[in-house]
């Protein structure tokens with residue numbers, strides 16, 4: 306009985322510690338990355354020079370991508386949607402990320 310209580314208490318304390326650590330160490334990513342990723346073709350082919358569409362979307366937001374046409378499978382509809390999205394969703398400081406087709 307004593308062993309069960311000890312293990313239960315220990316498990317509870319470790320669980321609380323993990324919950325606290327996950328809250329303290331969580332990484333908040335920019336929700337625009339996922340939104341832009343959804344506007345891309347989603348093939349994850351790597352033709353843009355990035356390892357996938359999410360990384361390309363992150364590159365756009367970090368202003369590393371000069372031309373959206375680096376995404377070879379992309380079409381005007383993808384590029385236009387991303388350009389419009391970037392106009393509608395500026396950085397927190399109000400800076401609008403500009404990129405071209």
Ligand code: SF4
Nearest residue numbers: 349350351353358376
């Ligand atoms: S080229 Fe386009 S479809 Fe291919 S990984 Fe890059 S962003 Fe995604």
